[in-house]
Amino acid sequence: DQQVKQNSPSLSVQEGRISILNCDYTNSMFDYFLWYKKYPAEGPTFLISISSIKDKNEDGRFTVFLNKSAKHLSLHIVPSQPGDSAVYFCAASVANFGNEKLTFGTGTRLTIIP
Amino acid sequence: DVKVTQSSRYLVKRTGEKVFLECVQDMDHENMFWYRQDPGLGLRLIYFSYDVKMKEKGDIPEGYSVSREKKERFSLILESASTNQTSMYLCASRREWGTDTQYFGPGTRLTVL
Numbered sequence: 001d002q003q004v005k006q007n008s009p010s011l012s013v014q015e016g017r018i019s020i021l022n023c024d025y026t027n028s029m030f031d032y033f034l035w036y037k038k039y040p041a042e043g044p045t046f047l048i049s050i051s052s053i054k055d056k057n058e059d060g061r062f063t064v065f066l067n068k069s070a071k072h073l074s075l076h077i078v079p080s081q082p083g084d085s086a087v088y089f090c091a092a093s094v095a096n097f098g099n100e101k102l103t104f105g106t107g108t109r110l111t112i113i114p
Numbered sequence: 115d116v117k118v119t120q121s122s123r124y125l126v127k128r129t130g131e132k133v134f135l136e137c138v139q140d141m142d143h144e145n146m147f148w149y150r151q152d153p154g155l156g157l158r159l160i161y162f163s164y165d166v167k168m169k170e171k172g173d174i175p176e177g178y179s180v181s182r183e184k185k186e187r188f189s190l191i192l193e194s195a196s197t198n199q200t201s202m203y204l205c206a207s208r209r210e211w212g213t214d215t216q217y218f219g220p221g222t223r224l225t226v227l
Contacts, residue, residue: 004156034215043118043204043218044157089156101172102216104149104157 003027004092006105014113019077021108023090026071030092034102035064035075038087047088048075080112117141118219120205126225133192135222137205145208146188147216148172148180150201157204163188195226 005024013019023033031052036044050057050064050073057064063076077084087109091102121136137146147162149172159172161180169180177199181189188207192199202223206216 006156009154036218041123041220043206043220045218046215049215091157101159101162102157103159103173106154106156 002106003030004090004103004105006088006090006108008108009106010109010111012111012113013080015082016079019075019080019084019110019112021075021077021088021090021110023073023075023105024071025073025092027092027103028071029094030103032093033064033066033073034091034093035062036089036091036104038089038107044089077110080110082112082114085110085112118205118207118217120203120219120222122222123220124223124225126227127192127195128227129196131192131195131226133195133224133226135190135192135203135205135224137188137190137207137219138186139188139207139217140186141207141209141217142185143207143217144185144210146182147206147208148178148188148190149204149206150174151204151221152201160190195224197226200224200226 034049035047037047038044048059048062066073087107089107090105093102118139148160149157151157158174163169163182179191202221204221205219208216
C-alpha cells in the first residue's frame with residue numbers, strides 16, 4: 001500500500017526552464033512533508049519541507065506547494081540547472097508523533113538538458 | 115557538517131550467511147534509522163532507534179534485526195541472508211525526536227547470491 005506516490009518515474013527539462021515534480025498521498029493524517037534529493041552513489045540530502053499549516057514554502061530556486069484538499073504536493077525548481085539532475089523523493093510524516101517515521105515516495109529522476 | 119558513514123559501499127554475500135551492516139554518525143544524534151531502497155518502491159523503513167538500546171520496527175522489519183549499544187553506532191543484521199534482501203541499504207540519523215531533517219549515509223549495495 002503506497003501511501004506516498006510519485007507517478008512520474010522520470011522527467012526531462014531544458015536548462016533554465018521550470019521543473020515541476022509532483023507527489024500525491026493517501027493518508028490524511030500526514031501533516032508534514034519533505035523533499036529529498038539523491039545523486040548516484042550518495043545518500044539522499046534534505047532539500048525543503050512544508051507543514052500542513054502552510055500551502056507554500058520557498059527557499060531560493062526551490063518552492064514546495066501543498067494542496068491539502070487534493071492531497072497533493074509539488075516541488076518547483078526555477079530556473080533549472082544541470083546540477084539539479086538527480087532523483088527526487090517526497091516524504092511525509094505525522095508531525096504529532098515527532099516525525100520519527102518518514103514515508104517516502106518512489107522517486108522521480110529529473111534530468112536537466114543543457 | 116553531519117557525517118554518517120556506512121562500513122561498506124558494496125557487499126556480496128551468499129544465501130544463509132549472517133550479514134552485519136554498520137552505520138556511524140559523528141554528531142551525537144539520538145535517532146538513527148535503517149532503510150532499503152529498491153527500484154519502483156522508494157525508500158522503506160526497516161528499523162529505527164530513538165536512543166541507545168532502544169529500537170522500533172519500521173514498515174518492513176521481517177528478516178532483519180538491529181543493535182544500538184552506543185549512541186553513535188547503529189547496526190543492521192540480516193540473520194540469514196536471502197536473495198530478496200539484495201538491495202541498497204541506507205542509514206540515517208536525526209538530532210532528536212521532534213526535529214525534521216534526517217541525514218543519510220552514502221548507502222551499502224548488498225548483493226545476496
